[in-house]
Amino acid sequence: MIDGGRTGDDRSANREGTSMNDETRVFTRSGLQIAVAAAVAADRRRVAAILTLPEAAGRAGLALSIATTTDQSVADAKAALAAASADKPADPAVATDASALWDRALSARGLPMQKSDAPKPPDVTASLDASLKSRGMQVG
Numbered sequence: 047m048i049d050g051g052r053t054g055d056d057r058s059a060n061r062e063g064t065s066m067n068d069e070t071r072v073f074t075r076s077g078l079q080i081a082v083a084a085a086v087a088a089d090r091r092r093v094a095a096i097l098t099l100p101e102a103a104g105r106a107g108l109a110l111s112i113a114t115t116t117d118q119s120v121a122d123a124k125a126a127l128a129a130a131s132a133d134k135p136a137d138p139a140v141a142t143d144a145s146a147l148w149d150r151a152l153s154a155r156g157l158p159m160q161k162s163d164a165p166k167p168p169d170v171t172a173s174l175d176a177s178l179k180s181r182g183m184q185v186g
Contacts, residue, residue: 092113092119092120093113093114095120096109096112096113096118096120096123096124096127097109097110097113099120099123099124099127101124101127101128102127104132104133105127105130105131105132105133106133107133108126108127108130108133109123109127112126112127
């Protein structure tokens, strides 16, 4: 039997002397597996319900944060999302490729990327082909 680590007198009273019988549940291994599966399913339903709220439209980042980092009920999440301002729309003029985003992030921190005048590395295809041919392999 798995009982959450409580033993002996801990099951009947906590430090303040109040009864814990309503809070303590004893599970068999299969019962624990069933309870965990039910809890996971319930949490997934809660996350999905929060992410699909009409109030989550335009507040996707906040909705995801509330759904995954808090234990707020769907009703509480709905109220929080309704009170929040909508996400700023993406500026189409902002670069979306990773290199430009890194350049912007580093420049904002006073670490501008320096353009390299170093020559590009040589193409090693020819030397690999020669190496393979010298070992009797066909290339092509």
